Amino acid sequence: xxxxxxxxxxxxxxxxxFLRVLAERNFPIRNLRLLASARSAGKKVIFKDxxxxxxxxxxxxxxxxxxxLFSAGGSISKEYAPVAVSAGAVxxxxxxxxxxxxxxPLVVPxxxxxxxxxxxxxxxxxxxxxxxxxxxVWPLHQVNPVRRIIVSTYQAVSGAGAWGLYELxxxxxxxxxxxxxxKEKFPHPIxxxxxxxxxxxxxxxxxxxxxxxxxxxxxxxxxxxxxVTATCVRVPIPRAHCESVNIEFSRxxxxxxxxxxLSRAPGVKIVDDTQTNTFPMPILASHQDxxxxxxxxxxxxxDDGRGxxxxxxxxxxxxxAATNAVQIAEKLI
Amino acid sequence: xxxxxxxxxxxxxxxxxFLRVLAERNFPIRNLRLLASARSAGKKVIFKDxxxxxxxxxxxxxxxxxxxLFSAGGSISKEYAPVAVSAGAVxxxxxxxxxxxxxxPLVVPxxxxxxxxxxxxxxxxxxxxxxxxxxxVWPLHQVNPVRRIIVSTYQAVSGAGAWGLYELxxxxxxxxxxxxxxKEKFPHPIxxxxxxxxxxxxxxxxxxxxxxxxxxxxxxxxxxxxxVTATCVRVPIPRAHCESVNIEFSRxxxxxxxxxxLSRAPGVKIVDDTQTNTFPMPILASHQDxxxxxxxxxxxxxDDGRGxxxxxxxxxxxxxAATNAVQIAEKLI
Numbered sequence: 001x002x003x004x005x006x007x008x009x010x011x012x013x014x015x016x017x018f019l020r021v022l023a024e025r026n027f028p029i030r031n032l033r034l035l036a037s038a039r040s041a042g043k044k045v046i047f048k049d050x051x052x053x054x055x056x057x058x059x060x061x062x063x064x065x066x067x068x069l070f071s072a073g074g075s076i077s078k079e080y081a082p083v084a085v086s087a088g089a090v091x092x093x094x095x096x097x098x099x100x101x102x103x104x105p106l107v108v109p110x111x112x113x114x115x116x117x118x119x120x121x122x123x124x125x126x127x128x129x130x131x132x133x134x135x136x137v138w139p140l141h142q143v144n145p146v147r148r149i150i151v152s153t154y155q156a157v158s159g160a161g162a163w164g165l166y167e168l169x170x171x172x173x174x175x176x177x178x179x180x181x182x183k184e185k186f187p188h189p190i191x192x193x194x195x196x197x198x199x200x201x202x203x204x205x206x207x208x209x210x211x212x213x214x215x216x217x218x219x220x221x222x223x224x225x226x227x228v229t230a231t232c233v234r235v236p237i238p239r240a241h242c243e244s245v246n247i248e249f250s251r252x253x254x255x256x257x258x259x260x261x262l263s264r265a266p267g268v269k270i271v272d273d274t275q276t277n278t279f280p281m282p283i284l285a286s287h288q289d290x291x292x293x294x295x296x297x298x299x300x301x302x303d304d305g306r307g308x309x310x311x312x313x314x315x316x317x318x319x320x321a322a323t324n325a326v327q328i329a330e331k332l333i
Numbered sequence: 334x335x336x337x338x339x340x341x342x343x344x345x346x347x348x349x350x351f352l353r354v355l356a357e358r359n360f361p362i363r364n365l366r367l368l369a370s371a372r373s374a375g376k377k378v379i380f381k382d383x384x385x386x387x388x389x390x391x392x393x394x395x396x397x398x399x400x401x402l403f404s405a406g407g408s409i410s411k412e413y414a415p416v417a418v419s420a421g422a423v424x425x426x427x428x429x430x431x432x433x434x435x436x437x438p439l440v441v442p443x444x445x446x447x448x449x450x451x452x453x454x455x456x457x458x459x460x461x462x463x464x465x466x467x468x469x470v471w472p473l474h475q476v477n478p479v480r481r482i483i484v485s486t487y488q489a490v491s492g493a494g495a496w497g498l499y500e501l502x503x504x505x506x507x508x509x510x511x512x513x514x515x516k517e518k519f520p521h522p523i524x525x526x527x528x529x530x531x532x533x534x535x536x537x538x539x540x541x542x543x544x545x546x547x548x549x550x551x552x553x554x555x556x557x558x559x560x561v562t563a564t565c566v567r568v569p570i571p572r573a574h575c576e577s578v579n580i581e582f583s584r585x586x587x588x589x590x591x592x593x594x595l596s597r598a599p600g601v602k603i604v605d606d607t608q609t610n611t612f613p614m615p616i617l618a619s620h621q622d623x624x625x626x627x628x629x630x631x632x633x634x635x636d637d638g639r640g641x642x643x644x645x646x647x648x649x650x651x652x653x654a655a656t657n658a659v660q661i662a663e664k665l666i
Contacts, residue, residue, distance in 0.1 A: 148634050152485035152577035154527055154566065176509030187610045192571050194487055196612040196628055196644060205588065205607075205630035214633065229634035231577040231644060233487065236569050238525050244485035244564040244577075255538065274538075277520045279529040295529055297538035300547065301481050301562035311529060311564060 002030035003333055006065045006089065008080065009072030010034035010054055011043060013162040014094055017322035018069050023048050025326060028333065035061050036072070062087035067329050070094060071321065085121030090332055092123050092325045096208075099124040099216060106219045109327040110267045111138040116331050123328055126220060127212035128320025129153050129232065133243055134220055135291040135319065136312060139265040140258060141221060144249040147306075148227040151213060154235045154242040155197060156282060157190055159316045164190075165238050190236050197232035207232060240282035241320065242313045252305030255296045262293055267319065272296055280313035288315055289323045335363035336666055339398045339422065341413065342405030343367035343387055344376060346495040347427055350655035351402050356381050358659060361666065368394050369405070395420035400662050403427060404654065418454030423665055425456050425658045429541075432457040432549060439552045442660040443600045444471040449664050456661055459553060460545035461653025462486050462565065466576055467553055468624040468652065469645060472598040473591060474554060477582040480639075481560040484546060487568045487575040488530065489615060490523055492649045497523075498571050523569050530565035540565060573615035574653065575646045585638030588629045595626055600652065605629055613646035621648055622656045 005022070009015040015036070022029065034045055034054045041056035055061065057076070062068060062084040070077050070084075071094035081091045081098070098104040105115035106124045108131050116123060126134070137146060157164035163185055171181045171191030181189045188195045199208035206214070210230040218224050262268050271280050272294035278284075280292035291314040299307025314320055338355070342348040348369070355362065367378055367387045374389035388394065390409070395401060395417040403410050403417075404427035414424045414431065431437040438448035439457045441464050449456060459467070470479060490497035496518055504514045504524030514522045521528045532541035539547070543563040551557050595601050604613050605627035611617075613625035624647040632640025647653060 150483050150579050150632075150634065152564075154487065154568065172505060173509050176506050188614060189616060192569075193614055193616045194568060194570060194575060195614045196610060198610045201607045201610075204633055205628070206633065227634035227636075229579065229632045229640070229642060231485075231628065231642060233575075233577070233644075235487065235527065236525075237527060242527060242566075244566070246483050246562065246579075274534045277529060277531045277534075281521060281526055281528045283522060283526045295538070295564065299483075299562045300537055300539065301483065301560035303560075307562070309562060309564060311566075 001333055002028040003066040004031040004064050005029050006033040006035055006062060006068040006084070008035045008057060008068060008070040008076065010045065011036045011040040012071060013158055013317055014071035014321045017317045018071065018326065019045065019047050021318065021322045021326045025330070027326060027330065033061065033065065059083050062089050065089040067092065067332060069325055069329065081122055090119065090121060090123065092125060092328050094125040094321050094325055096127065096212065098122050099126060100219065106216060107328050108134050108220055108324060109331060110135050111220050112222065113331055116328060125321065125325045125328065126216045127209070128159055128316035129155065129209065129241055129243065130213050130216040130220070131320050131324050132241055132291050132312060132314035132316065133213065133245060134217060135267045136262055136265065136293045136310065137245070137247065138221065139261050140247065143261055144251050144253050146226055146247055147250055148248040149217070150229050150246040152231045152244045153233055154237070155232060156237040156239045156241055156316060157234065158239050159241065168236055168238060190234060192236065194233055194235045197234055237282045239315060239317065240285035240313050241316045242280060242282065242311065245310050245312060246299060247308045247310070249306045249308065253308055255298055255308065258296050258308055258310070267291060268293055270294065280311055282313060285313035285315050287318065289319050291319060334666060335361040336399040337364040337366070337397050338362050339366040339368055339395060339401040339417070341368045341390060341401060341403040341409065343378065344369045344373040345404060346491055346650055347404035347654045350650045351404065351659065352378065352380050354651065354655045354659045358663070360659060360663065366394065366398065392416050395422050398422040400425065400665060402658055402662065414455055423452065423454060423456065425458060425661050427458040427654050427658055429460065429545065431455050432459060433552065439549060440661050441467050441553055441657060442664060443468050444553050445555065446664055449661060458654065458658045458661065459549045460542070461492060461649035462488065462542065462574055462576065463546050463549040463553070464653050464657050465574055465624050465645060465647035465649065466546065466578060467550060468600045468647070469595055469598065469626045469643065470578070470580065471554065472594050473580065476594055477584050477586050479559055479580055480583055481581040482550070483562050483579040485564045485577045486566055487570070488565060489570040489572045489574055489649060490567065491572050492574065501569055501571060523567060525569065527566055527568045530567055570615045572648060572650065573618035573646050574649045575613060575615065575644065578643050578645060579632060580641045580643070582639045582641065586641055588631055588641065591629050591641055591643070600624060601626055603627065613644055615646060618646035618648050620651065622652050624652060
């Protein structure tokens with residue numbers, strides 16, 4: 001069975017990765033429609049040795065489309081996802097527009113694939129940092145329920161979009177040629193610096209990225225009792241997020257148990273070599289689908305054996321966005 | 334009262350900062366002796382408009398010296414600190430050689446200055462990440478005892494020594510000129526990457542840097558009950574460490590109380606501006622003595638109000654090393 005697929009935001013960082021992942025996984029596409037803003041319309045894109053022309057996204061873009069992969073920001077999703085659904089498509093939306101909406105499945109296929117069939121036209125792809133954390137935490141939660149997670153992130157600039165990567169590279173080149181470092185879209189220089197994730201901060205002092213990790217984890221795990229606190233930080237890394245994750249379980253848990261569970265967990269790769277100091281890091285996780293997990297240790301700040309520390313790294317454009325969405329689309333058909 | 338001062342490791346990253354801090358603070362020096370390895374002997378160094386020649390460190394280097402500031406690594410300290418003490422000097426040692434030794438005060442002047450006079454010739458300067466964390470946590474601990482700390486670090490390359498900064502810059506320049514990224518002393522590329530702190534890993538899976546934060550905090554606070562777990566990470570930042578710190582108190586604690594206590598705490602500067610997304614970050618902390626504290630929030634993963642999250646940044650060469658040692662020396666005289 002082949003389907004007609006539309007990619008909305010086809011020229012963005014995630015949109016381009018959608019196409020790469022669709023091609024790599026040999027997704028059964030009959031017709032492919034590439035949609036973007038008027039500014040990008042007319043661009044030529046090669047997909048599987050065939051040239052496609054990017055079209056302007058309009059209300060008429062979704063005729064005969066069965067699956068629409070959206071990654072063009074929340075406001076585009078809010079406006080056009082209902083249009084696509086009316087035209088008969090199922091939308092897999094990478095924005096945050098519908099994630100917490102009642103009746104919209106929020107899916108990490110390794111965690112809650114059964115939610116996919118409950119959709120009413122829209123399935124939401126979770127936040128990238130949340131996906132990357134949930135992939136290794138879920139199989140542990142199945143064995144020994146997780147009570148509380150304390151996470152600090154090290155997030156790559158491309159998580160902000162292709163412009164984030166451009167801005168870092170511009171600043172790197174400016175430094176090397178002795179030019180002043182000019183910030184453009186980030187609130188502070190990112191070269192030779194790091195800063196608190198620049199999403200709006202709510203009344204509790206948490207920024208939106210942090211609250212996504214808190215709330216989306218509960219919805220994906222279907223467990224409102226999981227307590228999460230997060231500190232999200234942007235670092236001068238082009239690609240792949242890292243996360244330092246402290247997990248409190250219901251019962252004692254040993255690093256050996258964790259290693260055993262994760263060694264057979266889907267979407268997880270253990271990288272934990274003390275001899276060569278090789279642990280999850282961006283250069284190993286970039287362009288990979290697996291979430292790398294290492295530094296698996298007993299939390300020595302607890303004397304009840306219920307704490308585990310792990311350090312993880314995952315490509316936020318692949319598993320954190322495009323791969324996760326395409327996996328959902330695969331399960332749809 | 335003026336004293337004769339020796340700086341051991343005078344040409345290293347911390348040694349050079351010792352001189353800068355001694356000059357800035359107008360430390361009452363009668364005679365200054367700059368000591369280093371044979372390789373650096375003969376180098377000329379300007380201190381307060383006067384030229385000094387670096388001398389080779391030998392067993393005879395400490396005649397008439399009252400205060401010797403050591404920062405030339407643990408093995409040099411182990412060999413020469415006893416020599417300096419025999420010659421009548423008090424050693425302030427920046428290495429880890431004596432930190433956990435019984436009878437050697439381990440001092441952060443904002444925390445436990447009373448320990449200074451208990452020395453037997455050697456006073457140890459704590460690990461940089463530990464100092465930076467202890468400065469803001471101590472005044473909170475005084476009001477509401479801290480039970481547990483969960484910390485993840487974002488550590489600058491110059492913490493490894495001047496070569497760390499050199500290696501990052503070499504890789505930055507190689508990238509900009511299209512050359513391959515070559516690692517030299519770090520185990521992995523640090524440009525466009527981050528990795529677990531490359532100190533040796535012990536039987537519990539914690540590396541030495543992490544265990545320093547655990548053990549030194551207990552000794553400095555003189556409280557063996559404080560539980561600490563740490564994840565130490567090297568990031569591509571030239572200078573100033575950052576730390577994401579989750580603190581569990583004995584009793585409920587509000588962000589307002591924390592802000593009030595820290596606003597009058599010595600060595601602390603609150604940088605917590607939600608409007609401009611300005612929080613502690615390396616470009617603000619570099620070359621400063623204060624530890625910057627922000628992102629002060631209630632930990633929403635606890636329902637008992639006993640959790641606080643903060644994000645801090647401090648210059649690991651200044652307050653994390655040179656400034657702290659010179660402050661100790663000031664209290665000695």
